[in-house]
Amino acid sequence: MTELAHIRNFSIVAHIDHGKSTLADRLIQLTGTVAERDMKDQLLDAMDIERERGITIKANTVRIDYPARDGHTYVLNLIDTPGHVDFSYEVSRSMQAVEGSLLVVDASQGVEAQTLANVYTAIEADHEIIPVLNKVDLPAADTERVKAQIEDVIGIDASDAIEISAKSGLGIPDVLEAIVNRLPPPQGERDAPLKAMLVDSWYDTYLGVVVLIRVMDGVIRKGDRIRMMQTGAIHNIDKLAVLKPAMLDTPELGPGEIGIFTASIKQVRDTRVGDTITHEKKPCDKPLPGFKPSVPVVFCGLFPVDTNDFEALRTAIEKLALNDASFSYEMETSAALGFGFRCGFLGLLHLEVIRDRLEREYGIDLITTAPSVVYHIHMKDGTVLELHNPADMPDMVNVAHVEEPRIKATILVPDDFLGDVLKLCQDRRGIQLSLTVAGARAMVEYDLPLNEVVFDFYDRLKSVTKGYASFDYEITGYREDNLVKMQILVNDEPVDALAMMVHRDRAESRGRQMCEKLKELIPRHMFKIPIQAAIGGRVVARETLSAMRKDVTAKCYGGDVSRKKKLLDKQKAGKKKMRQFGKVEIPQAAFINALKMDE
Amino acid sequence: MNALLQANGAAEGDWREAGFGLYLHWPFCAAKCPYCDFNSHVSGNVDQARWRAAYRREITRAAELTEGRILGSVYFGGGTPSLMAPELVADILETVRRSWRCTNDLEVTLEANPGSVEAGRFRGYRAAGVNRVSIGVQALNDADLARLGRLHSVAEARAALDLAIETFERVSFDLIYARQGQDEAAWRRELDEALAIGTDHLSLYQLTIEPGTAFGARHAAGGLRGLPDDDTAAALYEVTQSLCAAAGRPAYEVSNHAAPGAESRHNLIYWNCGDYAGIGPGAHGRLTDDHGRRPTTAEPAPQRWLELVESNGSAMAFDRPLPAREQAEEYLMMSLRLRDGVDTARFERLAGAPLDPSAIARLEDLGLVETAPGRLTCTQHGRLLLNAVLRELLAD
Numbered sequence: 001m002t003e004l005a006h007i008r009n010f011s012i013v014a015h016i017d018h019g020k021s022t023l024a025d026r027l028i029q030l031t032g033t034v035a036e037r038d039m040k041d042q043l044l045d046a047m048d049i050e051r052e053r054g055i056t057i058k059a060n061t062v063r064i065d066y067p068a069r070d071g072h073t074y075v076l077n078l079i080d081t082p083g084h085v086d087f088s089y090e091v092s093r094s095m096q097a098v099e100g101s102l103l104v105v106d107a108s109q110g111v112e113a114q115t116l117a118n119v120y121t122a123i124e125a126d127h128e129i130i131p132v133l134n135k136v137d138l139p140a141a142d143t144e145r146v147k148a149q150i151e152d153v154i155g156i157d158a159s160d161a162i163e164i165s166a167k168s169g170l171g172i173p174d175v176l177e178a179i180v181n182r183l184p185p186p187q188g189e190r191d192a193p194l195k196a197m198l199v200d201s202w203y204d205t206y207l208g209v210v211v212l213i214r215v216m217d218g219v220i221r222k223g224d225r226i227r228m229m230q231t232g233a234i235h236n237i238d239k240l241a242v243l244k245p246a247m248l249d250t251p252e253l254g255p256g257e258i259g260i261f262t263a264s265i266k267q268v269r270d271t272r273v274g275d276t277i278t279h280e281k282k283p284c285d286k287p288l289p290g291f292k293p294s295v296p297v298v299f300c301g302l303f304p305v306d307t308n309d310f311e312a313l314r315t316a317i318e319k320l321a322l323n324d325a326s327f328s329y330e331m332e333t334s335a336a337l338g339f340g341f342r343c344g345f346l347g348l349l350h351l352e353v354i355r356d357r358l359e360r361e362y363g364i365d366l367i368t369t370a371p372s373v374v375y376h377i378h379m380k381d382g383t384v385l386e387l388h389n390p391a392d393m394p395d396m397v398n399v400a401h402v403e404e405p406r407i408k409a410t411i412l413v414p415d416d417f418l419g420d421v422l423k424l425c426q427d428r429r430g431i432q433l434s435l436t437v438a439g440a441r442a443m444v445e446y447d448l449p450l451n452e453v454v455f456d457f458y459d460r461l462k463s464v465t466k467g468y469a470s471f472d473y474e475i476t477g478y479r480e481d482n483l484v485k486m487q488i489l490v491n492d493e494p495v496d497a498l499a500m501m502v503h504r505d506r507a508e509s510r511g512r513q514m515c516e517k518l519k520e521l522i523p524r525h526m527f528k529i530p531i532q533a534a535i536g537g538r539v540v541a542r543e544t545l546s547a548m549r550k551d552v553t554a555k556c557y558g559g560d561v562s563r564k565k566k567l568l569d570k571q572k573a574g575k576k577k578m579r580q581f582g583k584v585e586i587p588q589a590a591f592i593n594a595l596k597m598d599e
Numbered sequence: 600m601n602a603l604l605q606a607n608g609a610a611e612g613d614w615r616e617a618g619f620g621l622y623l624h625w626p627f628c629a630a631k632c633p634y635c636d637f638n639s640h641v642s643g644n645v646d647q648a649r650w651r652a653a654y655r656r657e658i659t660r661a662a663e664l665t666e667g668r669i670l671g672s673v674y675f676g677g678g679t680p681s682l683m684a685p686e687l688v689a690d691i692l693e694t695v696r697r698s699w700r701c702t703n704d705l706e707v708t709l710e711a712n713p714g715s716v717e718a719g720r721f722r723g724y725r726a727a728g729v730n731r732v733s734i735g736v737q738a739l740n741d742a743d744l745a746r747l748g749r750l751h752s753v754a755e756a757r758a759a760l761d762l763a764i765e766t767f768e769r770v771s772f773d774l775i776y777a778r779q780g781q782d783e784a785a786w787r788r789e790l791d792e793a794l795a796i797g798t799d800h801l802s803l804y805q806l807t808i809e810p811g812t813a814f815g816a817r818h819a820a821g822g823l824r825g826l827p828d829d830d831t832a833a834a835l836y837e838v839t840q841s842l843c844a845a846a847g848r849p850a851y852e853v854s855n856h857a858a859p860g861a862e863s864r865h866n867l868i869y870w871n872c873g874d875y876a877g878i879g880p881g882a883h884g885r886l887t888d889d890h891g892r893r894p895t896t897a898e899p900a901p902q903r904w905l906e907l908v909e910s911n912g913s914a915m916a917f918d919r920p921l922p923a924r925e926q927a928e929e930y931l932m933m934s935l936r937l938r939d940g941v942d943t944a945r946f947e948r949l950a951g952a953p954l955d956p957s958a959i960a961r962l963e964d965l966g967l968v969e970t971a972p973g974r975l976t977c978t979q980h981g982r983l984l985l986n987a988v989l990r991e992l993l994a995d
């Protein structure tokens with residue numbers, strides 16, 4: 001139990017890779033929170049996939065005791081957040097639990113799209129913001145330029161930004177002092193009825209569901225009977241702890257404090273982030289406003305390569321979903337691919353992460369179908385359908401109109417590349433909203449269809465700007481457009497898993513691209529194969545994959561028999577990585593790669 | 600009796616369908632060719648007496664394991680067997696004759712490189728009992744020979760061929776085609792010249808880029824430009840078929856052409872899935888005994904092979920017997936290379952089940968195979984797609 005005046009709660013926010021997790025490492029290390037021998041780089045990025053990709057996916061909390069220069073020891077609760085746009089939901093809800101933010105900016109790169117996005121979220125959350133210029137050890141660091149940028153582009157005072165190197169440890173003591181001196185302490189009433197915010201929850205193999213809370217008012221103790229105000233569920237607190245970052249049991253948590261409890265909760269789905277926790281008896285009168293739930297925006301089909309793996313896939317998906325409420329799934333059957341699941345994700349990185357985990361942790365080879373967004377299909381009879389899968393598109397004669405999700409995209413880019421970025425956005429049916437140039441950097445905002453961005457927009461953006469652009473987006477709403485379903489026919493048979501929604505005006509060019517791509521991706525067969533794109537019954541593009549002419553081993557004698565047989569076995573195994581459509585075999589990778597546009 | 604037992608039982612004497620031969624591997628060459636992935640090594644000093652002793656021991660052991668068999672062919676392959684001293688070849692052949700009963704018309708082939716030094720040994724080989732040579736000519740123009748890393752010139756190759764034709768009863772030579780920059784017209788001219796040399800047997804291989812070779816590395820790095828694409832290679836193959844057939848030496852196997860009766864009997868053992876003993880570093884064999892048909896392998900590194908034979912008495916190891924299904928697969932894989940194709944009854948005996956009639960029907964529709972009572976053969980078009988045909992027939 002700590003006095004409010006000696007608590008500081010803050011999140012560390014930044015554009016991807018600007019050094020949040022590394023800064024967290026230094027804060028943990030300098031305060032001796034973790035024994036030196038247990039330290040490792042990006043300590044909080046504990047998931048395999050985080051360590052492998054060097055990124056943060058889940059926000060992480062640590063409690064630090066800091067003896068400040070004023071003689072008092074402060075409790076600092078730090079939340080390290082992910083930088084990638086797919087996980088911006090993690091950032092915004094983390095911010096609800098704290099009073100301030102360290103805004104980390106890479107001094108060699110300057111303000112980027114997620115820097116901006118995060119600042120706006122922090123301002124909305126009424127945060128005190130401390131700008132921190134990181135990586136000043138790099139020769140390319142230009143602190144003056146970046147400070148000017150922070151002031152010009154973001155519009156916050158950067159005169160007392162702290163210059164640090166999270167890598168070398170330079171400036172870290174100043175960060176700790178600034179946290180104590182510049183961030184406000186939390187507020188709350190110890191004697192008021194319990195009011196705590198459910199910030200996050202996750203599944204632990206040993207403990208079951210672990211719930212992260214921030215106490216606003218009152219005190220929570222081990223053994224208490226609590227009520228979740230939104231779900232109405234009642235639980236007994238089995239365990240109460242703070243995260244250092246290992247769990248350290250504590251008898252109680254009071255106002256301003258952050259910690260975890262367990263209460264024999266079975267599924268992460270039984271908890272709702274943003275929910276208000278209070279005592280069953282003597283509840284608080286008004287719940288907290290709660291968070292907007294995260295909604296999946298990108299959908300795709302996941303099918304086992306080996307149809308026998310369907311049950312294994314079901315089990316794996318259920319297990320993953322236990323721990324990730326932002327990921328949704330429903331069973332799907334495809335004429336071409338058999339049984340699988342249509343899954344919803346926060347974005348493409350989220351999709352990749354889940355797919356990776358399914359393949360690696362559960363050893364299931366997957367076919368991923370074209371990612372799609374959710375369309376609103378307005379039927380002539382007045383009903384509205386949510387279309388998650390283009391293959392399910394109803395007959396156009398019954399459809400009044402189709403709406404698609406739109407986003408507001410913010411792109412920051414050195415002005416040398418501005419022309420390429422504008423062209424890319426224009427090609428993707430974008431409508432320019434604003435364009436500002438500050439120094440040598442431009443910021444553009446575009447209204448874009450989500451569907452044009454979901455797949456490879458980010459890759460394209462990176463490649464046309466040599467990696468110098470940054471990108472952020474938020475969904476703004478739905479709008480009607482001339483959208484149609486395009487079918488792909490291989491050897492005259494429609495392949496449902498390749499069906500997609502396209503804008504009518506671009507159907508021909510998109511169809512041509514798809515056919516050309518598939519022609520490269522499908523291996524030649526013993527016969528020639530027509531590949532067509534069609535809208536309704538009308539073919540809009542066509543290619544022909546010519547028949548294979550040669551596939552024979554020139555030399556095969558006694559010594560070659562075993563080797564040759566192994567080769568044949570390998571080819572036969574390779575065939576298993578293909579799906580049979582009528583007489584044609586399509587490699588699994590083709591389903592995704594067919595969509596990549598090299599413009 | 601169930602089908603599998605029946606198949607196993609039938610498999611026991613299966614080798615008799617194609618006879619019995621001996622392969623001897625000589626692992627040394629004067630230089631390593633950049634395309635070659637054979638077990639060949641360049642070595643300054645080879646103690647031929649030590650090798651002679653080792654071959655003797657290994658031959659004696661193989662003969663003990665195949666007692667009662669009648670040997671129909673011996674093949675000296677490499678490497679470059681024409682680097683062997685004629686005395687060594689003579690000694691080996693004496694050991695062979697002492698160890699097995701041989702057919703009256705025992706075929707004894709030796710692979711020879713056309714360098715002048717080797718040509719000088721031809722008479723010695725003849726005296727030792729070699730009655731057929733296969734000469735690695737590879738190309739009939741000096742620029743391409745140089746690109747293939749060959750040490751000989753066209754003139755030397757022609758001289759070696761003349762001498763060989765004079766010396767041996769049977770002469771064959773090898774060419775590698777579908778080379779960099781080789782178009783149809785150029786190959787036609789070269790093949791015409793080759794056919795005019797008049798041997799009754801030719802091996803014509805399309806250049807294969809093998810991983811682990813110098814060409815493999817160059818190709819992977821984007822080098823070796825101008826190699827014909829599959830369509831061009833297919834056209835070159837078709838030219839080869841028609842020119843050779845017109846010249847009376849039609850293809851009897853994917854890459855082998857002969858006047859009727861001049862086929863390589865030894866190689867036919869492989870393609871017909873007979874038994875063969877494999878002796879020498881890295882040599883493979885297939886031997887049938889009471890346990891079934893067993894693949895044999897040998898230590899590939901020459902020095903270690905020698906040491907193994909000297910210390911253990913043998914460097915040959917037996918694998919587990921081939922399951923009936925695999926024997927059947929091998930048979931199909933090898934025999935479909937031949938003009939005469941597969942004996943479907945024999946396949947069925949081995950596999951315990953016939954070939955999939957629907958797969959055959961599909962392939963027939965596509966013009967890739969032809970059927971006759973008891974036989975299935977590839978058409979010329981099908982032979983070029985043999986791997987795809989096999990995948991179709993062996994799909995499970």
Ligand SMILES: Nc1nc2c(ncn2[C@@H]2O[C@H](COP(=O)(O)OP(=O)(O)OP(=O)(O)O)[C@@H](O)[C@H]2O)c(=O)[nH]1
Nearest residue numbers: 016017018019020021022055056083135165166167
């Ligand atoms: N030179 C230098 N490199 C740094 C510094 N701080 C972080 N880095 C490096 O920058 C990279 C990204 O650091 P992280 O701490 O993982 O960045 P992050 O902001 O947590 O990234 P996300 O969580 O993926 O958004 C790593 O390779 C760090 O080693 C610094 O002060 N100097």
Ligand SMILES: C[S@@+](CC[C@H](N)C(=O)[O-])C[C@H]1O[C@@H](n2cnc3c(N)ncnc32)[C@H](O)[C@@H]1O
Nearest residue numbers: 634635677678679710712735773804805806807
């Ligand atoms: C055992 S090899 C070599 C025999 C002998 N040492 C020589 O080089 O003349 C037998 C034949 O295989 C052929 N050959 C070897 N490597 C090849 C490749 N990568 N592609 C096509 N043919 C090849 C050559 O024609 C060669 O003559």
Ligand code: SF4
Nearest residue numbers: 628631632635639678
């Ligand atoms: S092609 Fe013949 S000479 Fe050349 S390395 Fe191979 S075996 Fe030796």
Ligand SMILES: [Mg+2]
Nearest residue numbers: 020021055056
């Ligand atoms: Mg991080």
